[in-house]
Amino acid sequence: MRNRIYLLLAALLLCSIRLQAQTAGDQAKDYLAKLNKRQVNGIEVTFSSFTQGRATAEGIVRMPIPDPDEKNTITCALINPSTGKIIAYELAIERLPEPTKLKITIKPADYGSIEEINAVKEKELKLLEVLWPTKRGYALTSLPSPPEPIVINITDVIKIPLWVNAGTEWGVIGDQLRFAIAKEPPPEPAKDFTLDDVKFKLAGFRLIINGEVRSGESKDLDLDGGPLPSFFLPGKGFFLLSLRPREGLNFQKIGVAEGNKISFSYDGDKYEWVSREPIISQDGRWHIWVFFDPNAKPLPELVEISKLLSKGNCCVFYEYKLDDLPKPTPSKK
Amino acid sequence: MNHLEENSPDRNPKPADEVVEDREMNNLLGEWRPPDITSSLDQRVLTSYRRQFLHKPLWRRWLTGSISLPAPVAAAAALLLCATSYLAARKATSYTLEPAPAISAVKLVEVSVPVVQQKIVTRVVYKNIGAPKAKETPAPSSLPPRIDLADFRPVSDIKIIVSHGGNDEK
Numbered sequence: 001m002r003n004r005i006y007l008l009l010a011a012l013l014l015c016s017i018r019l020q021a022q023t024a025g026d027q028a029k030d031y032l033a034k035l036n037k038r039q040v041n042g043i044e045v046t047f048s049s050f051t052q053g054r055a056t057a058e059g060i061v062r063m064p065i066p067d068p069d070e071k072n073t074i075t076c077a078l079i080n081p082s083t084g085k086i087i088a089y090e091l092a093i094e095r096l097p098e099p100t101k102l103k104i105t106i107k108p109a110d111y112g113s114i115e116e117i118n119a120v121k122e123k124e125l126k127l128l129e130v131l132w133p134t135k136r137g138y139a140l141t142s143l144p145s146p147p148e149p150i151v152i153n154i155t156d157v158i159k160i161p162l163w164v165n166a167g168t169e170w171g172v173i174g175d176q177l178r179f180a181i182a183k184e185p186p187p188e189p190a191k192d193f194t195l196d197d198v199k200f201k202l203a204g205f206r207l208i209i210n211g212e213v214r215s216g217e218s219k220d221l222d223l224d225g226g227p228l229p230s231f232f233l234p235g236k237g238f239f240l241l242s243l244r245p246r247e248g249l250n251f252q253k254i255g256v257a258e259g260n261k262i263s264f265s266y267d268g269d270k271y272e273w274v275s276r277e278p279i280i281s282q283d284g285r286w287h288i289w290v291f292f293d294p295n296a297k298p299l300p301e302l303v304e305i306s307k308l309l310s311k312g313n314c315c316v317f318y319e320y321k322l323d324d325l326p327k328p329t330p331s332k333k
Numbered sequence: 334m335n336h337l338e339e340n341s342p343d344r345n346p347k348p349a350d351e352v353v354e355d356r357e358m359n360n361l362l363g364e365w366r367p368p369d370i371t372s373s374l375d376q377r378v379l380t381s382y383r384r385q386f387l388h389k390p391l392w393r394r395w396l397t398g399s400i401s402l403p404a405p406v407a408a409a410a411a412l413l414l415c416a417t418s419y420l421a422a423r424k425a426t427s428y429t430l431e432p433a434p435a436i437s438a439v440k441l442v443e444v445s446v447p448v449v450q451q452k453i454v455t456r457v458v459y460k461n462i463g464a465p466k467a468k469e470t471p472a473p474s475s476l477p478p479r480i481d482l483a484d485f486r487p488v489s490d491i492k493i494i495v496s497h498g499g500n501d502e503k
Binding site: 056082171173 | 481482483484486487489490491492494497
C-alpha cells in the first residue's frame, strides 16, 4: 500500500503557510497544533504530549493525519528537529458492540517502497529542512515491533512512549491520546450562492509564460477549493485571480477561464495557467479579474518549498482565502 | 455639765449616794419646761438648711455629698469593681505585648544578612564541582540545565500505558 504521509504532509504545510511576517516554520507549527483533534470512525481523538523523567516535548512537531483510504486509521508523524529523526505510527480505532469499548491497534507507519522512500528524501524531507533547519538532515525511523491490540474504555487515556533518553538522565517523550464520541457539527445555515462559492480547481498544473513552461507539472501542486488562486513570479510580482472584482483592490478584467486553462496578458507578457482537470466545473468561457501587486513578496522559505515541489518551478503558488484580503476602507464623502 | 451623758445606761455602776443625786436630778428635769418655740424658728432653720445644702452647686453636692448603701449592695459593687479592675489589667497587659511585631520586623532585617551568606555558600558548592567562575555567572543555581532533544532516541520497545481514572497500567 502506498503510503501518503509525506504527500499529505506537503499539502498540509503548504495550506498552513500564509504570506505573513512569521517564519514559515512557525506558521506550520501553529497550524499543526490546531490539528491535534482528529476524527475517525465516529471517534474524536485528542493528541497531546506526555513526558516522564527529565524530558520536555517542547520542539517536537506532531502531524496526525487521518488516512483517506482507511476510515478508522490516523497516521501520526512526529518530528524531532534536534535530531532530524522522524517517527510515524498508525493508530487504528475499532468500535466494539459495547459502545463504551474501543479496540486500539498501534503499528509502525508504512513508509512505502525503497523508491518511494528515496523520493521522499528528495522532496518532502528537504521541505522539512527548509521549515525547521537541522544540522543532520531528516531521516525516517522505523518503530520496533508493534504492541498487541488492546481494548479500552472510551474514557481511558493511553500513552505511547516514542522517544527515550537512556543517557545519564533518564527521560521519555511520547503521545497521550484521549478519546470521545465525535459530535456531529451543527448544520451550516443556508445562504445565497455567490461567485465566491465557485472553486477553482488547479491540479497538477503548469504555468506557461510567453509559450514557455516555467513551472513543471507536479502531482503535489494542487490548488483546490478556493475562489482566489494566486502566484508570485520573482522579478515581476504577485498575481491574484478572481471571478469578480473586489472592493479596495484594483482588479482588471483581462483574463479568460475556459476548460483546463486560464489565460491573460499583462505588461506585454502572456500567461497561461494549465490544469490537469477543468478549472471551473461549469462549462463555458468566463471572465477572470486579475489583481497585480509588484511589491508583494512571499516568505523565502515558501519560495524554496515551491521549488522543491515542482521541477523547474519558477513561482510560489498560493490559494488565498477571502479573509486574507485587505478589508475595504469606507469611502470618504 | 451634761446630764444626759452622766445618766446614760452604759456608764459604770455608781455608789449609792451618787444614785440618790441622780434621782433628784431626774426629778428636777421632769419638772422643767422648755421655753415656747417661736414661729420664726422653723423659718430660720429651713432657710439655713436651704442655704447650706440645697443651694450648693451641683458639682459641689456631688463632691461633698454622700450616699448610704446597704452592705450587700456595697459588697457586690466592690466585687464588681475588683473584677473589672482585673480584666482591665489583663487587657492592659496584652496591649503591652503589641510592640512584639515591631521587634520581629527588626529581626527580619537582621536575618537578611544570613540569606546573603547562604547564596555565597551555594556558589561555593558550584565552585567545587568545577565551575571556577560560578560567582560571575548570573544565578545558575536556580535554573535547571536545559533539556536537549538531541539526546532522545526512538524507543526500542513500545509499551502502551493505559490510564483508568488516573491509574496507569502497562
